[in-house]
Amino acid sequence: MRRTAVALSSAAAAGEAPPNPVTYLTDDEKMLVETVRAFSLTHVVPRSRQMDEEGKMDPVVLKEAFAAGLMGIETPADLEGGGMSFFSSILAIEELARHDPAVSVTVDVQNTLVNNIFFNFANDAQRRKYLPKLAKDTVGCFCLTEAGSGSDAFALNTKAEKKGSKWVINGSKLYITNGGWAGIFLVMATVDPSKGYKGITCFVVDSSETPGVSVVRTENKLGIRASSTAELRLENVEVPEENVIGEVGKGYKIAINILNEGRIGIGAQMLGIAQGSLDIVMPYLFQRKQFGKFIGDFQGMQMQYAECAMELHAARLMVYNASRKKQNNEMFIQDAAMAKYFASVVAEKTASRAVEWAGGVGFMKDFGLERFYRDAKIGAIYEGTSIIQLQTIAKMIKAQYDKSSSPSGASH
Template sequence: MASKCYRSSPVALGLAARSFSQTHVSQLNSLDTFTEEEQMLRESVARFAQEVIAPKVREMDENEHMDPTIIQALFEQGLMGIETSADHGGAESSFTSAIIAIEELAKVDPSVSVMCDVHNTLVNTVLRTYGTKEQQDKWLPLLAESKLGSFCLSEAASGSDAFALQTRAKKDGDDWVLNGTKMWITNSYEADIFLIFANVDPSKGYKGITCFIATKDMGIQIAKKEQKLGIRASSTCTLNFDDLRIPAENIIGGEGKGYKIAIEILNEGRIGIAAQMLGLAQGAFEKAVPYTLQRTQFGQPVGTFQGLAFQQARAAVEIEAARLLTYNAARRKEEGMPFTKEAAMAKLYASEVAQRVSGAAIEWAGGVGFTRETGIEKYWRDSKIGAIYEGTSNIQLQTIAKYLQKQYS
């Protein structure tokens, strides 16, 4: 298959990791200055996205189904274990490398991008950060090489109030037995490995929330696959757990530590969503602008009329601002600096820019932009989720406001 010609990419990712360890972020001249190896990664992922993913985008969107060969190709590319150590089958690269990959994939298909994003910045990161050595040795190689991961937190009554969980876990001998339902779970249709948050002691409130790792063949039931406005190839399902039996050794981070895990991981994951929205905006821009400079009306390209040219100039500024916010949050995270406020800013602004630019791109292309054939309208449909998942825009504003109040009070 076409994907096989990209098997050298994990080497490039490994080089990026070694170079990153030698080139400290503080030595870089600007937020969007990259090491040579990071730039190699960007070019490799961009080429892969155009040649392997792009031909399948419309079909996957129309069918609301992720092509299994795309998932396999992502593993072959080394893009499903970007930060995972080489000892565990990963590329042992940097967080910014993951952000670069997510951004480049989103320029072509945000559905593929978010699948890669959740797998890397949520599932892999939880295990790398909180898993025991035995858990890491068992699960990380599978997640790097062949098994898709899913992060199961949201429920019908716990969306923005993420920790009002109703899923319960009770100890039974050497096992825990889970009962409950999760909703809006990304990657869940294709995933084999699931991180599930459940409350082991409701009397303790959020301090009873615990993270478990489970596999689909343990008895996880897909109750419903959602039909969505956008990112339609990315699966979003309702999951049922009826006496789901999980070994006690599959608790991640210890009993009652799920709240801490989720809070910290979602802060990091918001940078990934910012990267997805950034790539989406750039993808829509790059599809629409050339068309406006090729189509003529009244004797000149429509893109040279001042009204349209100024719109595109403003859109370019907003994309660049979103890019710098996103890279700033990523670099701060890598440096071990506080990044919660910066991640919220990046996620909020990038999602707003994605909606504005993708909507404008449809208008720039006129009637052609309104058709599904060009793929421009798909970016607009895909953009809407950016203001909703991994914390709505109001949640991001609340986070930013709290930091401002603390700073200035």
Template sequence: MRSVVRALRPAVRRSQTVSAPRLQRRARPGFSALQCARPFSTTQTCRDASLADVAPTPITHFSEVETAMAETVQKFANDVILPKVRDMDEAEQMDPAIVEQLFEQGLMGVEIPEEYGGAGMNFTAAIVGIEELARVDPSVSVMVDVHNTLVNTAVLKWGSEALKKKYLPRLATNTVGSFCLSEPVSGSDAFALATKATETESGFKISGGKMWITNSMEAEFFIVFANLDPSKGYRGITAFIMEKGMKGLSIAKKEKKLGIKASSTCVLNFDDVEVPKENLLGERGQGYKYAISLLNEGRIGIGAQMTGLALGAWENAVKYVWNDRKQFGKLVGEFQGMQHQIAQSYTEIAAARALVYNAARKKEAGEEFVMDAAMAKLYASQVAGRVSSLAVEWMGGMGFVREGLAEKFFRDSKIGAIYEGTSNIQLNTIAKILQKEYTV
């Protein structure tokens, strides 16, 4: 199968050369082309422009690159991943061939610049890919999501040039990354992080442990958050890069889970792991700030995973009730009560997608998007849970057995309300921002 990157690269380059002059002509006096041009998106970055200067486009309008991304990933997911979904779920393991093909397709380096071996696309293109993968298998989707929105982004934003040259080509082509923040008593409460880092002559020694770490079984690259100065509380939290094989780093336990079972979730132990000084990621004491920033972006990815899951569950069920399942002499999908549920569910999916893509566009435009990301993740996970549950009921017995995908989508949906910030944390975030805005 032709690589996603090779298929889309001409469109990416066209967008880089064509969009800037077009947006420059629309720019208001005093704005340069550099300030206004955003080569990979359908909207402008000039937030001060009058409404007359902004071409109106729907939130879910895709650029040429994003449209091609959706079509190509959809074909790849259906042709390559779908035949293996049930076996991977039963085995509770990601097929290594799938991982290899994700790299070959360029899906593990969507935003990594071409100079480092990546696809050089935009954030929304990554979100499109995550959503399309989740329509077939949310387990594969979350591997791609965490790798792109958390791991790659961290290195791109805060890695030194030496770290970028060393690791980005690997992350784009053959090395799975893992984001190591959560601990037994430090999940939603990141302030309670207990993993410690001690400075040595050659670098740092890290001791402690992490839990609920996605991609950890397949990963060879780990971003680890540890407290370099506990006396400063969360202001001592610092980010470090570890590699698989470093002495003292061990994967202690692989969790057996309700859903997304092919996605590995493990316990990691650090027994005085020696990390060279050049593997400090960003600045000392800025780890908590980095983690929150990354999770804000990552929540848009989880929102896309949930909308993709909801779409997959909905499509799987309606094809059955509108084509195969009959009761009382007619197709079940022809009963008005069923049609109302189907219509209501699709409306909720569309609303969730609007929240997700609005958050993605605002992030790309350089606007404040934290509340938008929280709302997108919150609502998309709620919709995924409702729709996937109804889909099982619509299909009756065929939805309940493990022969098809309906029950798997239902099980997979639950994680959306838990990881990268629980639903209650999203509600707290939304409420705090609203309270600040409306408090006199």
């Protein structure tokens, strides 16, 4: 302990910079947030209410998202992307959700799920073929969930059968984000049902190269209504052997790993929802008077918005920390589950409180709060329900204490 303190003191004396706080942003990261804010205010906010009411995204928003580089934030520059970090993607997702959570999740899935599968598991030829498309003009989707699966994610009925040099895929997928307008589908299918999850394999299906993927319907949702959530049917979809991502039978590992990363993205979306709710309601609290004083100056109100602001700050620290740990190749699974769970709780609570604080006007669509209230609910459901997050956290905590039960491993 003393040697550590001396070492730290020596480093400080030598003029070494102290560690940055987890919320520290570089100039490039600040510029990214400002760029996303400008994009949102220019192209998204003027269309948000109509998109929410119609339950579909204006094609202009998608077009401009590609033009702004938001669909390939981490993709290397030589593959038409932004060449930025995973943390940069998280910042963009948060800022987008502050204005429109439906647009945020569209960008989130493209970056944290689809692109990251190519970064982490695809070979060089696959990355060079598909990442430029995903960065420039093609939406991708991650096809795991089926009617018989959900929290039991690997109870799959979609099958892939080897015929000569090709795989033929048949089945259906449910609640697929971005499914309605995707051109590239990352499909989880079983090649051998007798092997259970060890038979699951990840395939790339490019609709510009092979027919057979159709949209059965686009869901009519409570929240994030402008995003595409679709049921897909795959009928005799033929793909070559080179369209297998990773190894045959190892798709479950890809799914588990990528969902852990995706949970950080959902946490960021929830931060944006909570922040967006406060952005709308807080000015109102100091415009409206009751009993001769601003409603924001009543002590009962102060206690509530102070609590929400504090919890949002804590959630942001958790999401940013999980993101930075993932980016640094540190163990982050428990952090991601905690961040996703807590940020979802904070978003739902803050959006609900904000509606109450605004009173009658908060209940009206024109004010904008009710959309955040509806959008917040999905945080407890997708990319692993809140109960699944708690189970994950509990398993990891138990494992930590199991390891420390022996005298040689005891540590507190």
